[in-house]
Amino acid sequence: MDDDTHISKLKEETARFARERDWEKFHNPKDLSMALAVEASELMDLYLWDREPNRDALEDELGDVLHFLLEMSNATGIDLSEAFWKKQKKNEGKYPADLVRGRADKYTTYKHNQEGK
Ligand SMILES: [Mg+2]
Structure with missing residues (x-):
């Protein structure tokens, strides 16, 4: 799926998701950077104390990290x-x-x- 998915389409999807929930007003760069760090921490938490994360949990957290990275890109206009x-x-x-x-x-x-x- 990565091979045929453009980053721009994912950015549009995260923008649509936020817009439909009227969350754009919360999605400023400062708070999005914090949300990105929180999701990265949740990813690290999966491995804490030498745990072995299951694939579903790993996919969820990688998806969350990507989601907020894309939102950060939308909010800052950075390509x-x-x-x-x-x-x-x-x-x-x-x-x-x-x-x-x-x-x-x-x-x-x-x-x-x-x-x-
Ligand atoms: Mg998460």
């Missing part, structure tokens, strides 16, 4: 695809594959090491 590719380009520079392959250190560690050479 998610453009933001993704822009950040991806930055990450390519921060984490050159030849330098970081197999390592999990923060990029500042690599930068420090590069400057020391």
